[in-house]
Amino acid sequence: MSVDYRKITLDGLWHNNPALVQLLGLCPLLAVTASVVNALGLGLASTIVLVCSNLTVSIFRKLVPETVRLPIFVMIIASFVTAIELLMQAFTYELYLILGIFIPLIVTNCAIMGRADAFAVKNPVRASVVDGLMMGIGFSVVLVLLGGMRELLGTGALFANMHLLFGEAARSWQLVIFDDYRGFLFAILPPGAFVGLGLMIALKNVIDARLEEKRKASAPKPEDAPPSKRVRVTG
Template sequence: MSVDYRKITLDGLWHNNPALVQLLGLCPLLAVTASVVNAMGLGLASTLVLVSSNLTVSLFRKLVPETVRLPIFVMIIASFVTAIELVMQALTYELYLILGIFIPLIVTNCAIMGRADAFAVKNPVRASVLDGLMMGIGFTVVLVLLGGMRELLGTGALFSNMHLLFGEAARNWELTVLTDYPGFLFAILPPGAFVGLGLLIALKNVIDARAEKRRRMLQKPTELTGSKRVRITG
């Protein structure tokens, strides 16, 4: 069975994006995206779990009995989440405390379980790893965009506290966009996350609609030419 790697890539990044299209994993997405560093930390952790779980499920897909498939998938995902949680405690402890319960809750992320059950269990290792990576990147990009939007509107700055993830070298990465900005509390609160995500989904829908309209316009001359040729031949 041939695998369309281009389709896998486009599905993960755009056409079947877990956050904008499937609308999966919204609880952590809306809860921790008050800043770029929080969003990036959760996104990287989720991507690592996606890739690792897809790889493992694909490797052992022919050995897993159908009757206990889902419990085994949960155990695999939980094992990788625990490992990443311990790594974050050791390397990025302050960020781990900020993200709190949402790191262990990656186990219940429907996007990760969904990819294991819908894709990895049916496809070879290389395709499954690519699927997990692209889905993770697509999810992370949405997290970072939403986090950047909320941080900018809420504080007037971007990339604050990036040293929590990248070390002391990133302490001076903060970019003040709006000086003497009083702040917009609504953007940082959970309602701001809902509004921000709605705007991102609306933007994607507009882009898709325009792309579809352009595609149809490009097809019309070909269809007209084809119909004229049929009439002339007749």
């Protein structure tokens, strides 16, 4: 069975993006995206779990009985989430405290369970890994864009506290875009997350609609086809 890796990539990044199209994993997405570092931390953790769970499910897909498939998937995902949680406690403890309950809640992220059940259990290892990676990157990009938008509007700066994820060398990464900025509290509160995500979904729909219009406009019309390829209808 041939695998279309281009389709897998485009689905994960755009056409079937977990956050913008499937609307999965919205609880952590809306809760932790008040800043770029929070969004990036959760995005990396979710991507690693997606890749590892897809890989494991694909390897053992022929050995898992149908009757206990979902409980086994949950156990696999929970194992990787626990490993990520312990690694964050060891190396990025302050960020782990900020993200709080949303790291363990990756276990219940429907995007991860959905990819395991809809794709990894039916496809070979390589395709499953690529699918998990692309879905994770697509989810992470939305997280980071939303986090950047909310952080910029809320504080007038970007990339604050990046040392929580990348170490002391990243303290100087903060960019102050607006000096003497009073702040826009709404942007970093939960309602701001809903509005920001809604705007991103609306923008994607507008782009998709324009691309579809261009595709239809550039498609060859029946009257433009050579005479030999035209279909003649006789009554």
